Amino acid sequence: xxKSALTGVAILSLxxxxxxxxxxxxxxxxxxTGSDTMVNLAQAWAEEYTRVAPLVSVEVSGGGxxxxxxxxxxGTVDIANCSxxxxxxxxxxxxxxxRKEPREFLAGYxxxxxxxxxxxxxxxxxxEQLAEIFGEGGKIERWSQLGVRIPGARDxxxxxxxxxxxxxxxxxxxxxxxxRDFKLGSRDMHGSKDxxxxxxxxxxxxxxxxxxxxxxxVKALRVAKKAGETAYPPTVENTLNQNYPIARPLLLxxxxxxxxxxxxxxxxxxxxAGQKIVEQTGxxxxxxxxxx
Amino acid sequence: xxxxxxxWEVIAEAAMEVLIRLCGVSAILFILSIFFFVFRExxxxxxxxxxxxxxxxxxxxxxxSKTNxxxxxxxxxxGTASVSLLAMSIAVxxxxxxxxFISEFxxxxxxxxxxxxxxxxxxxPSVVWGFIGLTVMNPIIMRLFDAPIGLNVxxxxxxxxxxxxxxIVSISEDALKAxxxxxxxxxxxxxxxxxxxxxxxxxxxxxNGLLAAGLLGVGRAVGETMAVLMATGHSINIPHSxxxxxxxxxxxxAAELGEAPVHSEHYQVLFIIGILLFSITFVINLTxxxxxxxxxxx
Numbered sequence: 001x002x003k004s005a006l007t008g009v010a011i012l013s014l015x016x017x018x019x020x021x022x023x024x025x026x027x028x029x030x031x032x033t034g035s036d037t038m039v040n041l042a043q044a045w046a047e048e049y050t051r052v053a054p055l056v057s058v059e060v061s062g063g064g065x066x067x068x069x070x071x072x073x074x075g076t077v078d079i080a081n082c083s084x085x086x087x088x089x090x091x092x093x094x095x096x097x098x099r100k101e102p103r104e105f106l107a108g109y110x111x112x113x114x115x116x117x118x119x120x121x122x123x124x125x126x127x128e129q130l131a132e133i134f135g136e137g138g139k140i141e142r143w144s145q146l147g148v149r150i151p152g153a154r155d156x157x158x159x160x161x162x163x164x165x166x167x168x169x170x171x172x173x174x175x176x177x178x179x180r181d182f183k184l185g186s187r188d189m190h191g192s193k194d195x196x197x198x199x200x201x202x203x204x205x206x207x208x209x210x211x212x213x214x215x216x217x218v219k220a221l222r223v224a225k226k227a228g229e230t231a232y233p234p235t236v237e238n239t240l241n242q243n244y245p246i247a248r249p250l251l252l253x254x255x256x257x258x259x260x261x262x263x264x265x266x267x268x269x270x271x272x273a274g275q276k277i278v279e280q281t282g283x284x285x286x287x288x289x290x291x292x
Numbered sequence: 293x294x295x296x297x298x299x300w301e302v303i304a305e306a307a308m309e310v311l312i313r314l315c316g317v318s319a320i321l322f323i324l325s326i327f328f329f330v331f332r333e334x335x336x337x338x339x340x341x342x343x344x345x346x347x348x349x350x351x352x353x354x355x356x357s358k359t360n361x362x363x364x365x366x367x368x369x370x371g372t373a374s375v376s377l378l379a380m381s382i383a384v385x386x387x388x389x390x391x392x393f394i395s396e397f398x399x400x401x402x403x404x405x406x407x408x409x410x411x412x413x414x415x416x417p418s419v420v421w422g423f424i425g426l427t428v429m430n431p432i433i434m435r436l437f438d439a440p441i442g443l444n445v446x447x448x449x450x451x452x453x454x455x456x457x458x459x460i461v462s463i464s465e466d467a468l469k470a471x472x473x474x475x476x477x478x479x480x481x482x483x484x485x486x487x488x489x490x491x492x493x494x495x496x497x498x499x500n501g502l503l504a505a506g507l508l509g510v511g512r513a514v515g516e517t518m519a520v521l522m523a524t525g526h527s528i529n530i531p532h533s534x535x536x537x538x539x540x541x542x543x544x545x546a547a548e549l550g551e552a553p554v555h556s557e558h559y560q561v562l563f564i565i566g567i568l569l570f571s572i573t574f575v576i577n578l579t580x581x582x583x584x585x586x587x588x589x590x
Contacts, residue, residue, distance in 0.1 A: 066551035073553075093553065158440050163526075164356045165551025179358045184351065184367070187443060187525040187537055190547060194426075201431060204440045 028261045030058045034068020034081030035167050036191050037110060037210040038250055041281045042081055045269055048277055052268060056261050062191070065167030072253055073097055078262050080253040083110060083167035083210075084174075100256035107269055109284040111234035111247040112171060113211040113220040115196060117203045122148045124222035124231035127176055127245060133157060133206065134172070136181040143204065153203035160195055160207030161186035168192065171248050172208050211235075212282030239284040250283065330570060333555075334563030341557070342564065353528050355548065355558040363561045365568075367528045371445075371538030374531045375520055376513040378449030379456060383513075384506045386453070387460030391505075392490060394461070395468040407462075414458035418518040425451045425523025439535045443525035446534040451523045456512040460505045467501020468494060500583045507580035511573045517542040541565050 032042055039062035046058035068080035073094045086102060094102050114130065116122055122143075129146065132138040140146065142155040149155075161182060162169040173179065189195040192209040199205045200217025211234040214220055222231035225245045238244040258266055268274050275285040343363075350364025394406055425447050433442035471494055479489045495502070517540075525537025526547065545562050552559040 064551055070551060070553065154438075154440050156440050163547045165548065170356075173358070181354050181357045181359065184353070184528045185537075187441065187527045188539075188547070189526070190521070198430075198441075198443070202434070202441050 026055070028056045030056060030079065030262055030265055031077045032058050032060045032079045032081065033063060033071045033077045035065040035083040035250070036062045037065075037083040037166075037168050037212075038081040040212060041108070041250070041278060041283055044277050044281050045274060048273070049265060049268060052273075053261075053264070056265065058265065064163065064165040065170070066165035069094075069253070072102060072255060075255065078254065079266070082251045082253055083248060084170050085249070085251065086253060094255065098255050102253045102255060103257065105252040105254070105266055105270065106249050106286055107252050108250040108275070108278040108286055109239050109247050110250050111211040111239045111244050111284065112168065112175075112208055113214060113234040114206065114208050114223060114246075115199050115214070115218040115220055116206050117150070117153075117199060118217055118219050119152070119203055120148065120150050120219060122146060122221060124224060126224045126227050126229075126231070128227065130176050130223075131178070131180075134159060134161070134182055134186070135177040136183050138183055150203050156204055158202055158205040159183070159186035160198055160202075160205050161188050162192075162195060162208075163188050163190050168209065172246075175246050175248070210283070214282070236279070236284045240288070247284070250278075327570065330563055330566045334560050334567050336555070337557055337560035338564055338567075342561075347561075347564070351528065351530055353544070355552070355561065361557070363557075365541070365565060367530050368539055368541045368544050368565070369568075370530050371524065372514055372540040372542070374445050374534075374538055375448045375452055375524060375540055376510055378445055378534060379452035379513045380506065380510055382449065382453035383457045383460055383509055387457045387505065387509065388464050388502055390457070390461045391464030391468055392494075395465050396486070396490060396494070407465075410458050410461050413454065416455075418455070418516065419522075421451050421455055421519040422522030425519060429523065437535060441525060441537065443523060444535050444537045445524065445531050448520045448524035448538070448540075449534065451519050452513045452516050455516060455519060456509040459512055460509040463505035463508060464498075464502050467498040467505065470501060471497045504580040504584045507576050507583070511576045511580070514569065514572055514576070515542060517546050521546055541569055545569075 032046070034042075039060060042058075042060040046060050049056065049058055065082040065084055068077065068082055069086060069090050071077040072080040073090065075098045080102075086104065091102055094100070114125060120143075125146070129140060132140040141157060143150055143157055144155050162172075169182075173182065187198065189198060189207075192213045195207050195209050196213045196215055196218055199207045200215055211220065220234050222233045223245055224231035230243075232238045232243045232245075234244050234247075239247040252266065252269070254262060254266070270286070272289055275287070275289045278285040279289055347363055347365050348369070349366060350362065351367035351370075352362040352364040353367065354360065354362045390406075390410070394403055398406065426443070429447045429450065430442035433439055433444070433447055437446075475493050475497060476489060479493045484492065520540045521543035524540065524543070526539050526543055527537035528539050529536055531538050545565055548558070549562050552562060
């Protein structure tokens with residue numbers, strides 16, 4: 001009995017010292033959480049940055065813009081990714097819990113693409129029609145109301161939406177529905193990728209996601225502000241010249257003035273090297289990046 | 293030397309006894325503190341501002357609305373109920389059938405293999421089941437039933453049925469095994485066929501155990517989260533057929549708790565859903581337990 005206990009203690013102490021020895025290689029970790037729209041982008045940044053600064057590791061996770069801001073308020077992340085602007089109430093809460101003011105950095109733009117199945121003959125849509133499809137009390141329920149028939153699918157419009165803590169959800173509600181609520185009964189997916197994946201498998205579906213998530217199975221519709229106006233496809237050019245009506249900023253939030261490795265990382269993200277990655281992952285950089 | 297060792301043994305023995313007793317008591321302690329915690333988190337809103345008529349009577353679930361926040365959970369309750377009901381109507385007959393086959397019909401070798409495989413079914417993680425629902429069952433259901441989308445009650449029900457059948461099979465099998473062999477011998481001696489033996493003797497004798505198996509299966513189905521989140525479409529909707537997408541109580545908590553600001557109304561309502569779920573499973577488990585006790589008491 002005593003002997004085995006002693007052996008246990010010996011093994012345990014070996015284990016502890018073994019762990020502490022590994023710590024000697026000091027690596028700075030930057031915690032980065034938030035927007036699901038930006039998670040691919042943030043991961044691409046983090047991967048590239050290990051080549052720039054091998055001793056810094058940026059740990060990226062998604063969960064939604066709301067999750068990122070919640071973590072920022074709790075003080076558990078260094079950088080929160082957010083695909084919507086932080087709310088004044090959230091700033092107040094962050095100030096109260098951390099005594100620091102969140103600082104905002106614009107890292108790029110994302111055009112919110114409206115996707116349908118690739119076999120859907122529809123080519124363009126107006127914001128009003130989108131509001132009628134997705135908004136509470138909206139009248140459009142069938143594809144025939146938009147003048148199309150989808151080969152091999154029923155007439156019913158299958159609405160694919162996002163869970164309510166998604167920045168994409170909030171942005172769509174504010175920009176397209178004008179702050180009104182969504183119609184109940186949409187299938188609420190837990191990520192941009194799931195959303196696009198489901199649309200590509202469902203002939204009668206319509207949904208929205210960041211333009212970077214386009215796949216061969218879906219088609220991004222051209223979007224017009226009003227009936228009769230020109231509809232524009234979601235491209236880098238149309239986002240920068242503001243022809244595409246539903247584009248939004250991609251933001252990074254930190255608590256207080258950034259310093260140390262976090263500051264270096266942010267500077268790099270906003271530099272040409274970081275902005276080139278924004279373009280490569282399918283989003284729109286803050287300024288045109290020279291291709292070299 | 294000898295004496296000292298004896299003393300050590302006495303101390304060790306006493307220490308072990310205390311430790312084991314602590315382990316036993318801790319289960320009760322954990323349950324009580326979980327209930328206390330869930331209740332405390334939800335209590336603030338439950339006793340101030342909570343509108344039970346809206347919660348149980350309205351389908352309008354708009355926890356993050358900008359203009360009009362509403363907490364109607366009727367569609368979520370209907371979603372949980374429909375998925376559990378369908379799952380049980382699949383899993384109970386199949387589970388009890390499998391248990392009858394395992395305990396009455398198959399020989400030693402096959403029985404061991406079957407039991408291992410069924411236990412393996414229980415070891416598959418919930419999220420893997422959800423993944424199967426999302427990527428395998430979805431297109432199959434769409435093709436077979438010409439449905440607009442394959443993420444619906446049927447999909448979730450089948451997945452949950454598969455997940456809860458291991459528990460139903462193993463408890464039913466135990467119940468059947470608990471029927472004394474003398475019953476079987478007596479029935480066979482009276483000239484009963486195998487079918488008559490099962491239908492007239494074994495099932496009535498094992499009735500309580502089978503009921504308990506079904507109830508525990510229901511508890512499993514009601515509490516299942518990740519798989520139903522992925523397989524049911526996560527859509528607020530009162531289902532009119534098994535082809536409709538639904539959203540369950542558990543999936544709502546999983547999807548929304550991460551974002552809800554701590555101690556906000558939304559957060560507290562999610563905990564009230566937790567209290568509701570806790571009460572449902574508590575009642576189910578208690579009933580199952582009383583039913584099982586019913587067999588032993590006889």
